[in-house]
Amino acid sequence: MIGQILIDGITSGAMIGLGAIGLTLTCGLLRFANFAQGEFATWGAYFALLIAGALGGAAPLGPLTFGWPLLAALLISMGLTALLAWSLDAVLFRRLRRHGNAIVLVIASFGASLALRSAVEFLFGPEPYYYSRDIAMTLRLAPGMRATADQLVVLALALVLMLAMHLLLARTPLGRAMRAVSENPDLARLAGIDAARVVRATWLLGGALAAAAGVFLGVTVQVRPAMGFELLLPLFAAAILGGIGSVPGAMVGGLVIGIAEAAAVPLAGAQYRAAVAFVVMLAMLLVRPRGLFGGRAA
Amino acid sequence: MARMGVFRDLAGNRIVHTVRADATAKPSRPQRMLEISHLSRRFGAARAVDRVSLRLPAGCIAGLIGPNGAGKTTLFNLIAGSLRPSEGRIRFLGRDISRAPAHRRLAAGLGRTFQIPRPFAAMTVLENVLLAAQGQPGERPFANWLSPARVAAAERRNIDRAREIIDFLALGRLAGAPAATLSGGQRKLLELARVLMAAPRLILLDEPAAGVNPTLLEVIIARIRDLHAGGVSFLIVEHNLDLVGRLCSEVHVMAGGRMLVSGTPGAVTRDPRVIEAYLGGGA
Numbered sequence: 001m002i003g004q005i006l007i008d009g010i011t012s013g014a015m016i017g018l019g020a021i022g023l024t025l026t027c028g029l030l031r032f033a034n035f036a037q038g039e040f041a042t043w044g045a046y047f048a049l050l051i052a053g054a055l056g057g058a059a060p061l062g063p064l065t066f067g068w069p070l071l072a073a074l075l076i077s078m079g080l081t082a083l084l085a086w087s088l089d090a091v092l093f094r095r096l097r098r099h100g101n102a103i104v105l106v107i108a109s110f111g112a113s114l115a116l117r118s119a120v121e122f123l124f125g126p127e128p129y130y131y132s133r134d135i136a137m138t139l140r141l142a143p144g145m146r147a148t149a150d151q152l153v154v155l156a157l158a159l160v161l162m163l164a165m166h167l168l169l170a171r172t173p174l175g176r177a178m179r180a181v182s183e184n185p186d187l188a189r190l191a192g193i194d195a196a197r198v199v200r201a202t203w204l205l206g207g208a209l210a211a212a213a214g215v216f217l218g219v220t221v222q223v224r225p226a227m228g229f230e231l232l233l234p235l236f237a238a239a240i241l242g243g244i245g246s247v248p249g250a251m252v253g254g255l256v257i258g259i260a261e262a263a264a265v266p267l268a269g270a271q272y273r274a275a276v277a278f279v280v281m282l283a284m285l286l287v288r289p290r291g292l293f294g295g296r297a298a
Numbered sequence: 299m300a301r302m303g304v305f306r307d308l309a310g311n312r313i314v315h316t317v318r319a320d321a322t323a324k325p326s327r328p329q330r331m332l333e334i335s336h337l338s339r340r341f342g343a344a345r346a347v348d349r350v351s352l353r354l355p356a357g358c359i360a361g362l363i364g365p366n367g368a369g370k371t372t373l374f375n376l377i378a379g380s381l382r383p384s385e386g387r388i389r390f391l392g393r394d395i396s397r398a399p400a401h402r403r404l405a406a407g408l409g410r411t412f413q414i415p416r417p418f419a420a421m422t423v424l425e426n427v428l429l430a431a432q433g434q435p436g437e438r439p440f441a442n443w444l445s446p447a448r449v450a451a452a453e454r455r456n457i458d459r460a461r462e463i464i465d466f467l468a469l470g471r472l473a474g475a476p477a478a479t480l481s482g483g484q485r486k487l488l489e490l491a492r493v494l495m496a497a498p499r500l501i502l503l504d505e506p507a508a509g510v511n512p513t514l515l516e517v518i519i520a521r522i523r524d525l526h527a528g529g530v531s532f533l534i535v536e537h538n539l540d541l542v543g544r545l546c547s548e549v550h551v552m553a554g555g556r557m558l559v560s561g562t563p564g565a566v567t568r569d570p571r572v573i574e575a576y577l578g579g580g581a
Contacts, residue, residue: 173436180429183418192404192430192496201439
């Protein structure tokens with residue numbers, strides 16, 4: 001049973017981690033909690049639904065329930081959602097940053113979240129969609145440890161994206177500039193960094209990763225208008241657990257939350273699953289508000 | 299002269315060319331490096347900087363002195379772009395930069411250091427210096443994926459240049475150390491290194507001698523002279539009048555937000571208005 005909890009927890013934790021990277025980066029750079037982050041995942045999932053539908057049905061790849069159209073749709077959806085995140089900043093947050101304070105930005109992001117979710121519900125209706133009607137066969141990995149091929153592929157893709165993001169931050173000039181702006185925006189400008197450009201890049205990256213999380217969630221669960229909103233609490237818990245502004249922290253935080261949620265089902269009952277993220281977040285804020293990886297105090 | 303050679307290498311062609319251009323222009327018309335006219339900055343009702351005008355010729359080492367609260371640091375903040383002026387204009391190398399953001403001013407060749415140096419503590423010394431490299435293709439979101447070879451080549455060139463600058467400022471052994479582990483004096487050198495990475499024409503130094511041990515201070519003075527010989531101009535805020543006398547060809551005195559006197563170090567320190575400003579506690 002422990003093996004099953006681990007594999008389920010790691011798979012959903014990897015998706016939480018992907019979504020939390022964008023959240024922790026924008027929170028670290030712009031000093032505000034973006035409540036619309038979950039909606040990027042929703043929109044990413046629906047973008048992929050439309051694109052995969054337009055590309056037409058192709059035979060599923062091996063034991064998977066989906067074929068190449070969904071993989072192509074994933075890439076295109078990441079690009080579109082990146083643009084959505086960027087435009088939300090350009091239309092809304094950038095103007096408010098100039099005049100308003102953090103509270104104004106948080107409330108605005110809450111409004112944006114409601115608007116984005118309602119738009120999805122208006123366009124697609126409240127009923128859930130699936131990328132495929134095929135039945136996902138489970139594979140036996142070890143005694144008492146089963147996973148679908150979909151889960152394993154999604155997990156591998158999520159880990160690849162996390163690694164790519166980590167390398168971008170640690171090894172490239174853009175990552176260096178992002179770390180500098182996150183540490184001290186005024187000083188970064190004086191050190192010659194175009195902070196506005198770094199902020200734009202952060203929205204693009206955060207949006208793209210959230211879209212991937214949404215598509216992966218759609219593959220392993222279902223596509224629903226509220227999927228991103230329900231992801232929001234785990235995202236915040238993961239970002240706070242790892243330390244605001246820390247990308248490795250968001251990844252590890254996501255995995256911890258995912259495993260804790262999966263463990264809660266047999267231990268406390270499925271109805272308490274959603275409460276776990278909340279409890280972890282509260283405990284972390286009380287005990288160690290800077291997070292495991294020493295980010296900014298949340 | 300050997301030191302100057304080092305600087306020429308690390309500064310690249312840009313500085314060497316501009317030195318030549320300045321040298322040929324000098325006999326007829328000395329080029330204006332910085333031209334400030336009627337610059338003011340209000341905080342509420344108070345004017346921290348009050349209609350200050352200042353002209354610096356190319357190739358100068360100028361001092362800016364005055365009692366505490368005279369507005370020297372506010373003036374630096376206005377010139378470097380940390381603050382916007384309430385009124386007045388700043389021209390740098392003939393261009394109006396009064397409203398330009400700070401990173402554009404550094405790109406144009408105008409760098410500054412702080413009285414209390416502020417490194418990016420979590421980054422290494424080398425990374426701190428690399429931040430200021432200009433025109434890095436790898437700072438664009440897509441270049442890292444679309445043209446990784448070009449990004450890598452630019453990064454290698456920048457790392458080589460950053461290492462030369464770090465060696466030039468006697469920080470060579472510390473290149474890989476986190477900036478948080480540096481002493482106060484070493485942090486001053488690191489700030490200078492970061493500014494040099496942008497190949498500046500004018501450097502604003504805020505109290506380079508404050509909190510620096512005498513040995514390190516001699517290194518800083520020697521490097522300022524090397525850089526000056528390589529064509530870089532300086533404006534230095536400093537309370538150590540001995541240092542000002544040794545380095546500066548001209549001194550500007552501020553008091554109560556206004557420009558009080560300008561002249562040679564000797565003349566200025568004997569000026570009764572300056573003595574009055576220091577003894578009388580400002581305006």
